[in-house]
Amino acid sequence: MKLARDTWLIFQRQIQLLLRNPVWVFVGVFQPVMYLLLFAPLLKPALNAPTQAAAYKIFVPGLLVLLAIFGGLFQGFGLIAELRAGVIERSRVTPVSRLALLLGRSLRDVISLIAQAVIITLLALLFDLRVFIGYLLLAYLMLALIALMTSAVSYGVALKVKSEDALAPLMNTVAQPVLLLSGILLPLTFAPGWLQGVAKWNPFSWAVDGTRALFAGDLSNDRVWQGLSIIAVLAVAGVVWAARQFARSVR
Amino acid sequence: MIETRGLRKSFRSRAGRETKTVDAVRGVNLEVAEGEIFGFLGPNGAGKTTTLRMLATLIEPDGGEATIAGADLRKDPAGVRRRIGYVPQGGSTWDESTAREELVLQARLYGIGKAEAHRRATRALDAFQLSEYADRKCKTYSGGQRRRVEIALGIIHEPKIVFLDEPTTGLDPQSRAHMWDEIRRLRAEGMTVFITTHYLDEADALCDRIAIMDHGEVVAEGTPAELKREISGEVVLVGLDAAATPRAAELLDTEAYVTKLETADEGGLRLYVDEGATAIPQVLRRLDGDGLDLRSIELHRPSLDDVFLTKTGRSLRES
Ligand SMILES: Nc1ncnc2c1ncn2[C@@H]1O[C@H](COP(=O)(O)OP(=O)(O)OP(=O)(O)O)[C@@H](O)[C@H]1O
Numbered sequence: 178m179k180l181a182r183d184t185w186l187i188f189q190r191q192i193q194l195l196l197r198n199p200v201w202v203f204v205g206v207f208q209p210v211m212y213l214l215l216f217a218p219l220l221k222p223a224l225n226a227p228t229q230a231a232a233y234k235i236f237v238p239g240l241l242v243l244l245a246i247f248g249g250l251f252q253g254f255g256l257i258a259e260l261r262a263g264v265i266e267r268s269r270v271t272p273v274s275r276l277a278l279l280l281g282r283s284l285r286d287v288i289s290l291i292a293q294a295v296i297i298t299l300l301a302l303l304f305d306l307r308v309f310i311g312y313l314l315l316a317y318l319m320l321a322l323i324a325l326m327t328s329a330v331s332y333g334v335a336l337k338v339k340s341e342d343a344l345a346p347l348m349n350t351v352a353q354p355v356l357l358l359s360g361i362l363l364p365l366t367f368a369p370g371w372l373q374g375v376a377k378w379n380p381f382s383w384a385v386d387g388t389r390a391l392f393a394g395d396l397s398n399d400r401v402w403q404g405l406s407i408i409a410v411l412a413v414a415g416v417v418w419a420a421r422q423f424a425r426s427v428r
Numbered sequence: 429m430i431e432t433r434g435l436r437k438s439f440r441s442r443a444g445r446e447t448k449t450v451d452a453v454r455g456v457n458l459e460v461a462e463g464e465i466f467g468f469l470g471p472n473g474a475g476k477t478t479t480l481r482m483l484a485t486l487i488e489p490d491g492g493e494a495t496i497a498g499a500d501l502r503k504d505p506a507g508v509r510r511r512i513g514y515v516p517q518g519g520s521t522w523d524e525s526t527a528r529e530e531l532v533l534q535a536r537l538y539g540i541g542k543a544e545a546h547r548r549a550t551r552a553l554d555a556f557q558l559s560e561y562a563d564r565k566c567k568t569y570s571g572g573q574r575r576r577v578e579i580a581l582g583i584i585h586e587p588k589i590v591f592l593d594e595p596t597t598g599l600d601p602q603s604r605a606h607m608w609d610e611i612r613r614l615r616a617e618g619m620t621v622f623i624t625t626h627y628l629d630e631a632d633a634l635c636d637r638i639a640i641m642d643h644g645e646v647v648a649e650g651t652p653a654e655l656k657r658e659i660s661g662e663v664v665l666v667g668l669d670a671a672a673t674p675r676a677a678e679l680l681d682t683e684a685y686v687t688k689l690e691t692a693d694e695g696g697l698r699l700y701v702d703e704g705a706t707a708i709p710q711v712l713r714r715l716d717g718d719g720l721d722l723r724s725i726e727l728h729r730p731s732l733d734d735v736f737l738t739k740t741g742r743s744l745r746e747s
Pocket residue numbers: 427428439440441450451452470471472473474475476477478479517626
């Protein structure tokens with residue numbers, strides 16, 4: 178199938194370039210690891226958690242979702258560099274599938290996110306976090322869908338604005354409220370009613386709740402399938418929109 | 429090979445609060461024959477790149493039609509893509525990749541299998557004398573080497589037509605001469621080559637036919653020789669003493685090959701002729717036969733810049 182073949186070609190190339198410079202893995206996990214080591218210990222008393230492990234069960238899923246959102250949203254910068262180098266234009270004169278130009282790149286972002294998530298999960302295991310492997314994989318699926326969506330949106334916006342100077346403030350403006358209104362760092366159970374009401378409209382809030390439920394081993398929690406479905410729909414929409422930008426972008 | 433009818437494109441750009449419309453290309457009609465090097469000559473902002481990008485399916489025309497190697501630009505852009513190669517003005521290679529990686533990837537994007545893609549990459553690296561640097565990162569290449577990689581990328585799938593947007597801009601004279609040879613080699617292999625340039629000498633020496641573009645319109649089209657002949661013919665400058673000038677003017681004015689004759693202020697004559705090369709011996713014979721003393725004789729051929737000047741009222745060097 179042409180789409181699968183083209184996607185694989187683009188993905189292969191992107192992964193090859195990424196592996197040529199493996200510092201990214203450490204840069205990418207450095208910040209979350211700092212949170213894990215320096216911020217999480219404050220949580221047990223703050224969350225009134227019975228044990229440190231219980232605090233991690235709440236904090237680690239939020240941290241991973243955070244990583245997925247931000248990791249994805251800032252991928253557009255790499256694309257602007259490619260745009261400037263003429264690499265995108267060179268691809269667009271070939272008969273390669275436009276969707277593959279997007280998917281190949283987003284797939285790389287998903288894989289690198291999962292690699293980072295694994296590193297962080299393993300570290301958290303040292304702090305007595307325990308998760309059933311099946312639930313963990315479902316949580317990773319959630320993370321993968323988030324990263325797919327945010328990176329696709331980031332690429333689409335990058336193709337529209339075509340400059341780092343416009344992309345940076347735009348992404349920050351989007352990311353800040355999304356972050357604060359999702360209960361990523363602290364669960365919104367302590368939030369006042371109005372804040373909880375607003376957060377209901379934030380899809381990432383559903384994703385975080387679902388991921389937390391998975392880490393807590395609570396598969397029957399409705400938030401799990403709700404979160405997965407919401408994010409899956411948004412990911413598809415994001416991909417379709419961004420692929421259209423690849424098809425028509427000017428310069 | 430390429431035929432365009434009334435190709436148009438305008439851009440809307442925002443400058444502060446106002447939106448301005450730039451008519452980048454306004455009604456371009458072109459015919460490019462198979463196997464020729466066709467040149468697009470014009471100053472900055474003439475619309476050369478925009479035309480090329482439309483023909484390469486990168487932007488959609490606002491109006492007009494084009495047929496490229498038998499494929500309709502509007503109805504069958506995918507067909508056009510398979511038949512053409514395009515080398516953008518601003519480069520197309522990635523700093524961290526090697527020439528070989530880029531070539532293999534590009535071939536594969538055109539649907540070519542892995543083994544064949546590697547074979548073609550090796551062949552292209554040989555043909556463009558890049559084998560030595562094939563496995564070094566592109567950021568380590570010289571300007572000329574990098575430009576050759578980009579051209580190799582544009583033709584890796586053996587297209588019928590290749591569009592080269594300013595292939596020699598920014599190259600030193602030696603690399604430029606080298607690039608001309610490469611382009612002629614493509615023509616020898618049967619490819620139709622469409623280049624843009626703002627170098628007069630390049631249009632003159634390299635191109636079989638050219639179109640001069642200004643402000644989004646083609647103002648002249650033909651072989652360089654035709655275009656130059658069209659504007660004023662050639663001028664023979666005859667150097668004479670002031671005393672001998674009137675007599676010489678009398679003798680030459682009646683000659684059939686002289687279309688117009690002017691007397692220069694400081695003595696001497698300007699003869700407008702169709703073809704200087706055959707006029708000069710006749711002038712010499714005529715004046716010699718009358719015993720007139722000739723100081724110098726000089727042939728002035730109009731340049732493409734003269735053509736541009738007559739068509740647009742400006743010199744290409746100034747614009
Ligand atoms: N994406 C765009 N948005 C707005 N205006 C554009 C765009 N692309 C080109 N233009 C404008 O269209 C006109 C023609 O540009 P074009 O790049 O085709 O010129 P050119 O002949 O290739 O010039 P050069 O020799 O400098 O490369 C210019 O006035 C340019 O500013």
